[in-house]
Each structure stands twice: as C-alpha cells, then as structure tokens.
Amino acid sequence: MAWDRNQMAARAAQELEDGMYVNLGIGIPTLVANYVGDKDITLQSENGMLGMGPFPIEGDEDADLINAGKQTITELDRTAYFDSAESFAMIRGGKIAAAILGAMEVAENGDLANWMIPGKLVKGMGGAMDLVAGVGRVIVVMDHANKHGESKLLKECTLPLTGKGVVDRIITNFGVLDVVEGGLKIVEVADGVTEDELRAATEATIVN
Amino acid sequence: MAWDRNQMAARAAQELEDGMYVNLGIGIPTLVANYVGDKDITLQSENGMLGMGPFPIEGDEDADLINAGKQTITELDRTAYFDSAESFAMIRGGKIAAAILGAMEVAENGDLANWMIPGKLVKGMGGAMDLVAGVGRVIVVMDHANKHGESKLLKECTLPLTGKGVVDRIITNFGVLDVVEGGLKIVEVADGVTEDELRAATEATIVN
C-alpha cells in the first residue's frame, strides 16, 4: 500500500516535459533522474553546471566535477559550466522550469520548511531559498507523515521557512496534491490508498 | 608656445605607472598610448576587452574586433575578451586604475561635463558616466580654452554633468592642475607658458 520512494520519484518524473531545465534536490528527488525516460530533460546543478550526467564509472572520479551534494558526477555532450553567481542568476531569473525538492513541512498556503530544526544542529539553507524563490514551478516530494506518524502537510508550518507561498505541487507516498486558493486539492491518490485515508492523514485543509 | 596635442598626450602618459589597467577616451587621450614607452600598461576597451593593441595592418581588419570608438584594432598576447556587463562591472568596481578622458568643461570642484550640449545634436553619454564614477583616478586632457578663447576650467560647469566631483587632474595645453580643497592647484606649467598666463587663462579658482 502507498507509494515507495521509487514510485514517488517515478510519479515526480511525470511532471517533467520535453525541453525543461530542472534542478533536483537531494534524497528522493535525486532518484527522479532515473525515471525521465526518453524526455529531453537538462539537469542543473547549482554549484555551476547544466547537463549533469550520472555518477562516474569506478576509477573515473574527478575532484573538479561534483554536484551540489558534493558527489562525484559526469558531464554530457550538452554540458556547460559556469560560476556560482551565474548559476544563481539563472535560478533567480526564472530560467529553471522546475525544482523537485524534499521538505520537512509544507503548509496549505504553499509555505515550505526544509532547512532548519531549531535546537538541532544547523547546517544552512544552501541554495534552497534561491531555488524556491526563483524557479518556475516548485514540486515537493516527501513522505506524507513524519516518523511519529504526524502529517507533514500542515495548516501552518511550525519550522523556520525556506520560502513563503512557494510550493506548487506536493507528491507524497499517499498521492499528489496541488496548492490552490484556500488549501490543498487532491490531484491523484496513490495505489492502495483511498481518498479517505489521504484526507485522514492530512492536517492541511483539503478543498475540492 | 604651450603644448600641442602630442605633448599633452606625452604628459598624460607620465601619469601612468607600471602594472596599471587604463581606459583611454577618444581624441587626444587615444594618443597617450603612443607615449607609454616601456611601461607595462594594459588598455581596457569598455566594449569588452583588456589588452587592446594598435590598429591592424591594412587588410587584416576584423569586424569582430573593434574598440569603444568603433575602430578596428588588434589583440595582444595578454588580451581577454568579456561581455559588456562584465566590462562595466570591472569599471564600476574600481578595478581600472585610471581613465584619461577629454572634456568640454571642468569645474574647480571636480565636476566634469563632456557628453552633451543642450540644443545641439545629442549623441549620448556612452560609457563616460560609468568611467568617471568607477575608475580609481580621472585625468582630463583638453585644451585650456574653447574656440572662443574662453576658459574651459570653470567655477561651475554650465553644461549637463557627466559626473560630480570626479576629476582628479587636468592636463591642458597650458599645464597640469589638480582638483584640491577650494579649487585647482597648479602642478606644472607648460613649456613656453608662464604661471601668470596660466592663471589669466583660467576662470576657476586657483589655490596655492
């Protein structure tokens, strides 16, 4: 019942269209690259690269070629490199069609929290605030509930925000929801989940 | 008596020191390049080039290689090309040590007017406003008087300004003057000119 990580990633990949330039966050969003199939998608890595390729073959790692998660990667025939100011110029300037990101909390008004838990070790927001402020469409992929079984789709975020009113679509193990006027709207229910189960698992207002 | 154009250019060249990056305006300032001698000077052309070389040999003109005056030029072994935003980033950012520019009027407080005569055809300021606002040192090279014999070194500019309080040094056919607290200070008198002649030809306040 419900989608697993790979099914969530596969569902997120359906959001992508031919010709899009896309930024994928770490975690489940990274898996989305495995499901784009024949679509002509160009991945941006915000440390300064368009056209990110897969991990290198063992032994071919290059210290000068990493992604924003600091992992060794490879280039493609379409790759272009640039500096960090240019990289975020294109992000802030709206040239990236979509970002697919993880989240700790999403609120029914589209607020997103995914960078900080007060009282815990603080690592920093990295490029997340720039991405959610700049890209064309923000798609969140995350588990519907936290490890205590509580909804991560809330009336209001409790954690410090990454961005205000920035989320367009949420893909969870329970289904797909859009942020609309007044709350969240169910777009799709995951295999093995009923709409009632999805509603029951969601704190945020669900509108029809 | 007094300096001619080439002597003024030669005098201006003495302002330049080894290692400087310099922008030369059109007219007499362009001639300064002929007098830098052994000094290691790198010329910037604000349309997107560091390391501007001389005019090309006849037949070697390249439509893709011009200076800010739209003249065909050449490159050197140290040349780097960049776009206009980058070019003015380095100008505005104070990376250019000095600009040597022509002027219609300079005021004793360092105000400069060199782009527009109201009622005449208006061509535009080009990069002059950016240069005078951004470079380390602004050196004006111009005739001491206009064609009516009136001083171009004024108490106040009458023409629309290119920049306010931006001029550091003025080199004319009559000599060299610095903009200091309270007015202009005579640094040097041209060959064949007396200090009294220079003072008499100058409307601006001269301080000691």
Added chain:
Amino acid sequence: MQKVFANATEALDGLLEDGMLIAAGGFGLCGIPELLLDAIKAAGTKDLTFASNNAGVDDFGIGILLQTKQVKKMMSSYVGENAEFMRQYLSGELELEFNPQGTLAERMRAGGAGIPGFYTQTGVGTVIAEGKDVKSWNGKDYILEEGIFADLSIVKAWKADETGNAIFRKTARNFNVPAAKCGKVCVLEVEEIVPTGSLDPDAIHLPGIYVNRIIQGDHEKRIEQRTTRPREEA
C-alpha cells in the same frame, strides 16, 4: 526539444507583437543580430521599444527599422551615428531614454538574474539621477536603477550547438550576453550551428538554457570605422 529553425522569419513566428520591448545585442555594428532585424522589418511589427546600446546606422542595424518607422522608443547609451534617428527624435516621433552604457548592461544583466533593482554610483549628480531613489553607503550616494525585463531578446553569436550553448568571437560578445538573458524568449542567430558536444563545456559564454530558438545564416558584419596601419610598419 527542437531549438533549430530554418530561418529568421520562422524563428520569430508567433513571438512578435506590436508595442513589445526587445533587447538587442551588439555594440555599434559589431555583433548585431542582422538576420533577425531584417526579419522584423519584413514582419512590419510596430511601436517597438528597443533596449540596445546603439541604434545602428541609417541602412544597417536597428537603423533599418527606424526608416520603416517601426520603432517607438530607444533605450540606449549612444546613438550618434544615425541621421534618421536624429530627425525622428528632434521631430518628436521617437522617444529616447538615455542610459549610461554600464548601467544599461547591468540593467539587462539584472533583469536576466531576477534582480528588479540595484544601486550604482554612475550618474549621481547628473540628469540620469533625476527622479530616482537615492541611498547612501559610507557617506556616498547611490541611485536605484531597475532591471530590464524584455519580451524578446534577439542576439548574435559566432557558434552554437543544437541545445543553444553559444560562443562569441572577440569584441562581438559585448551586449549579446546580457541582452540574451533578460528576455522572456531569446532568439539567437549564429554563423555556424555545430553538433552538440563539439564546444568545450568550460568555454561556453551563453549556456543553452537562455536560448529558445536558433538560426544559422550568412552575416555581412559591416565595419563602421576601418582604421589601419600601413603594411610597411609591420
């Protein structure tokens, strides 16, 4: 995603609209989008505003659109080479907004980078500062200039691959890079489209993400001021 089009007219199909703001690359006649300007002339689009450093000469560059009276307004830094421009400007037919050259370049760059405003010392105390917000840092005044967000960018590069990664040659780069970035849609003309993978990924001047449509064609590349040394000096 097919970005390569057969010619300038096809590349501009559906993109032109009367009254639109177009950002154009080029400095003087160097690196100007000749083919796209010709196609705009042929399309007859009217009331155009151009953000472009220069306005071309009477029969080349944006000048050809002045002759057909397709231009309502220029945002430029220097327009001195164009008699028809002056005639229309002095008769009130043409609006003109002067921008310091670096401010114009930065305004385009800012628009492309999602920056609606920035402060600069350029123009403080001059007519350029009139009506603009002022803010001080360390006792110096700076004026607020706004990003340019164009409806369309038309630019010219030397070579591009099929994904739009482009490189420029020498000083023909100039305003083409910032102009390309500040448009909602960018059409690029090049001297040569090369197979994807044949450009050095470390040497791309304009990444393909900024380029929506590409055409290849022959360019006149007119020289405005032919200055030379005699051969015997060499």
Added chain:
Amino acid sequence: MQKVFANATEALDGLLEDGMLIAAGGFGLCGIPELLLDAIKAAGTKDLTFASNNAGVDDFGIGILLQTKQVKKMMSSYVGENAEFMRQYLSGELELEFNPQGTLAERMRAGGAGIPGFYTQTGVGTVIAEGKDVKSWNGKDYILEEGIFADLSIVKAWKADETGNAIFRKTARNFNVPAAKCGKVCVLEVEEIVPTGSLDPDAIHLPGIYVNRIIQGDHEKRIEQRTTRPREEA
C-alpha cells in the same frame, strides 16, 4: 609588473591583518585555495571573517583555521560537514551569518562590480529577511542585500598566465570567480602558470585585472563524496 610569486607565504606577505574580511572561493572541498589556507594557518592571523560558501571539513579547507581558532566569523550558506565548526558555534566562540547560496554569490559579484545593494526575492518571508529593507515591484516584495567588499580574496584556478588571466576546470569554477572580484587584493593559486599568450583570449574566465598575485603549486584536491557506478554498467 611582476604578479608571479614563489609560494603562498610570499604571495600573502604584507596582506594579512588580524580581523580582516577574506572572500574565499570553492564549493565544498572543490576548487578551494588549499595552499593559501595553509599559509594563513602558518601565519597565525587571528579574528578572521570568511565569506565562503562552506567551511571545509575538520582537517581540510577552512576547517584547518577553525582548529587553530583563527576564525571569528563565517558568512556561508552551508556548514554541515564540520564537527569542530558546530562545537565552536554552539559554544559561542564562532559567529555565523547564514546567506542563501545565490545571495552570497551575488553579494560577492555585486561587491566586485561596485554595487553596494541589490533587491532579491530570495529569503522573503523567512528569517533571512529580518531587519532588511523591503521594496515592491509589481506587487511582489523584494529584500535589499548588500555587496560584499572584502579586504582580501583567495581563490584557486586551474591555469593562469603571467598577467593573471585565469581559467577554471569544470565545477571547480564555482565561487572562485565572484570571490576573486570582491576583494581589494586578490591572490590566486593555480595548478599551472602558462606563458602569457597561451590561453585563448575568448575563453578567459577571470581576466587578469582581478588578480594581483599568483602562485603555482601541487594540490591535493580531496574528494568529499566519492560516488560511482560499477564498471560493468559502462
């Protein structure tokens, strides 16, 4: 004008001062100025503020200056890989100013470009916006961020010529370009100094005007996360 120095210690001679602001290039451990950081450690300069996207790991990158307690404050976007950093931060020994990554890069770029402030949507409605000026365009709020004007830039490139024209390799370019531009003085370390004239003038990433001193040396280039596919997939 001699820009080439024998080693990092000589290149930094006369430039280091307690309490100064240093802009450093690099992303994670990729493209960091290893040799200059070692020399700053050896020099023992104190109370440093670093504008740097990351803080290195415990024994590499800026981390080595945290161990010697030479750092007073970090201006960074992500510092998660460093236990000593967290210890000092939580004990109040170290100040930390978080910047969104793109804002940090743009603040460096702005400082280098003589722009003391610019507006951005990044961080609006978050803790980052607290205390910052707000201005609206088209009904959207933007916050004012300030240019970074560093006392010193330390950066690492792949190759440079003797005049400082530099090129970077792949994603090691990252913050090195904006960091280089925002310092009063910039010291560059490279893997190889090449004769002036041997780099393609169309392919320079950092023109020599931004570089005051250059050194060449061997680099460890440590990999932080070695991720691979098995060879049989190829």
